[in-house]
Amino acid sequence: MNHIFFFYFAAVIAGTSVLVVALRNPVYSALALLIMFFHVAGLYVTLHAEFLAAVQIVVYAGAILVLYLFVVMLLSIRSEERYHNQLPVAGLLGVTLCTEVLLLLIQSRTAPSAPGRSVEAAAETGNTEMIGEALYSTYLFPFEVASLILLVAMIGAIILAKKDIIETTE
């Protein structure tokens, strides 16, 4: 059963990834990317990483993709201008990444596992609970500081975008 799901998600991810670069209309590309994000999230679910799956959808599909679409619409890029002879660079990067993946696959049996709590423990309590527990106990202080950062970003954006800051009547 697991294998069927894996191959379905993997095939759609590979297919839509190709579509992202192959489609000529940038908006279609973005939509293909959206489908890809959802299937990556599905892959995470099959790995019992429910939290990661939710984050994948909220952050990538929800926030980053919308940002892409905004940029595409703001710049109104015409489809024929999209490729500036990127083939050599893309080829080089692709070959490097493929070698990396191959190396990882070969070494994966001997590589040490990451420190911290084991996978079994996470499967027992559910990883969302564990992440929440860690965030609100061990990492409570950094978590709250991060919330302040978001506050600053929000107010800062409002201040910089707001009109008539400078007083004209004296």
Add this chain to the structure above:
Amino acid sequence: MSISLQDLLAILPELIVIGAACLVLALDPILETAKKDLLAWLTLGALAMCIGVTSSQMTGHTYAFSNMVILDAYAAFWKLLLYLVTGLTVLLSLAYLKAERLRIGEYYGFILLALAGMMVMVSGADLLTIYLGTELMSLSLYVMAGLKRTEARSLEASAKYFVLGAFSSGILLYGISLLYGLAGSTSLSVIAEAITMQGTSNPILSLALVLLAVGFGFKLAVVPFHMWTPDVYQGSPTSVTAFMAVASKAASFGAFLRVFVEGLGAASADWSVLFTIICLATLALGNLVAIVQTSIKRMLAYSSIAHAGYALIGVVVAGGHRGDGAGGGFASVLLYIAIYSFMTLGAFALIGMLRKEGQESENIEDYAGLAKREPLAAFFMLVFLVSLAGIPPTAGFIGKFYIFMAAVNGGMTWLAVVAVVFAAISAFYYLRIVMVMYMREPEGTVASQSRLETSPALSFVLACALAGVVLLGLFPNGLWSLATHAAPLLK
């Protein structure tokens, strides 16, 4: 989940600052325009409370929030310096914002939030908290740099600072993630243990060292990561420039030393070589490029780069020597930054308020004949510049003296000699302004000449800065013993 009272007491200063920031942000829309000064006084009140709390935390060595926060003399030293600097900046802003007609209540909220970030930075015992503190500080500063929105330069400064700052944060995170992979934790003490156990030959460790050095190099504005400094310092509102040049640099030095001493202390032989190169490049470029500047804000930006170079000498010397000698090197860094804060803040306070026809006089030419028009202002500027050049009996001399002594004691006399040569070069561009002020005749009509717009708050800031520069120059022992007490130890 459990928060103990001790944990909350440990971060009481941070809580006060954040609470005051929220109060300022909430009160701002309610208050009438004429009463907005109240926000500044509220800020000052919060700072005064923090000084009291932190003074009581000077001794001891306690961790809070599962080893995320540390309370020790080192953190308290930086925090006290930051309160002082922030308080003076707020007073300076009181006058400056009025002169610029920038009446934004959020301004004080952002100063407080930036301060909260700096406090998290200097008392972080974990790379995670240190990084988040850095981000909190930087994000607040990006906004503050762009507050003069009618001026393209201010917006340019904000955008440049934001892009380069985000870039440097990325590099910093890269270094942190490599260290996490190496040690299995972001806690500085665990990282130190892991490095001691595994040795320093690991190439990943070297890469992480370099990445962290680059990331902090951006925040400290040392060569070759200084590119943003002149434009940002020049474009930002001058009160913000003063805050960036002083408080953000002090906090960055605090976090930087904490990471490299307590976390990466075992690899000090490696990083002290790296910082020797950065230090020499910073001294050379900062001092030489400052000579050709025509804008005094840009000149002071390059001067602040050069001063970071002098402070790095102490780091380099201490890194090469363990034990007591190392303590002397770090203590001289702490002393140097404290002294640098007073003279730089004083100089920027004067620059912000010397105005002609409602505009800041930013060109060095505007200072021609200042001694005849504004003898007192010219005298204050003279003292700050002489101190920046490091001429006795001012505090600037004491700061350089302790740094050079540490270098000589640490067996790096050649570095001290090089630094003295550059200090002599720096005297040229500082004293050039003194010469312009005292020797040259003013140009143009009386109405078009720059004058100091005085106010009680500004006078107080200048008096404090002058007192700091003169008194620390004559009686440095108190601050020196505080610095030696607070300096971190290389184990």
